[in-house]
Amino acid sequence: MTPASSAPLLKLENLTVQFHTAGGRIRAVGGVDLEVKAGETVGLVGESGCGKTVTALAIMGLLPSQTSEVEGKVFFAGQNLMALSPEAMRRIRGNRIGMIFQEPMTALNPVFTVGEQVAEVLRQHRHLSHREARIQAAKALSRVGLPDPERHLDRYPHQLSGGLRQRVLIAMALALDPELLIADEPTTALDVTIQAQILALLARLQREMNLAVLFITHNLGVVAHITQRVAVMYAGILVEEAPTPELYRKPCHPYSLGLLSSVPKLDFQHPRGRVLPAIPGQVPSLHDLPGGCLFADRCVRAQQRCQTPPPYVEVTPGHRTRCWLYA
Helix, strand or coil, X not given: CCCCCCCEEEEEEXXXXXXXXXXXXXXXXXXXXXXXXXXXXXXXXXXXXXXXXXXXXXXXXXXXXXXXXXXXXXXXXXXXXXXXCHHHHHHHECCCEEEECCCHHHHCXXXXXXXXXHHHHHHHHHCCCHHHHHHHHHHHHHHCCCCCHHHHCCCCHHHCCHHHHHHHXXXXXXCCCCCEEEEECCCCCCCXXXXXXXXXXXXXXXXXXXXXXXXXXXXXHHHCCCCCEEEEEEXXXXXXXXXXXXXXXCCCCHHHHHHHHCCCCCCCCCCCCCCCCCCCCCCCCCCCCCCCCCCHHHCCCCCHHHHCCCCCEEEECCEEEXXXXXX
């Protein structure tokens, strides 16, 4: 990976997202502070429903204004995106910040060819002609390793395999050489061989383009090889953040430890039939969040003081956790 500079390219300050629902107002993201430096890859991990995708959509300004409230600050290259007009945000979205959305089969429009969808990004931001955009679209597909890209330009998403569709989404996100890439579960629903290929592709492109990457996933086993830092999210808040080697060597928060313990390991010394460890319970409902530590009812080390929200403290330089065990 390319060494990161000292100044953050992306900086979230107290990012909070609330939704208006039939059951009342719910808080999906509760005051997230996070930085991603130029050339750095940061993993944002947690179970489904923890607020990872909502955080990404808030950064991109893609949450519906009629049903959501976004507060806090999102700085990109020193500019507060929250203060921009919709038109100014459109010039940044897709151009300087690219995003790989979840589920390529639903993220791609089934009625347009692959070439039309990649070329549309180029026409909107670079104002290229249809012919020029098609040429650049073929180059974008070639860069992400699509074999015979000219032939694939005229294919529809359903005619491609899952791995090729994912490469098309990556090509769309990187077609304009952005400075920041937000990758939302880019390996979900892919078999392990294709996962490895996509991760290797992202790592190569990150080095070649000096990209900053916010890599969102529920799989701690995936981020081990491609990130410099990992932020662990639970019920809309960050519960731990650390350099990747340190988090794997010494996780502090019981939730991080539970996620790491549940990753299958190739250990032939385990007795046959051994049950893989799992975190009991489930992520709390956003309509009924606990008053104290949000993880307390699932934590085997919960204590009386966990009925009070724990502070976010620094355990070692660069390693923070939100747990009374370290407060």
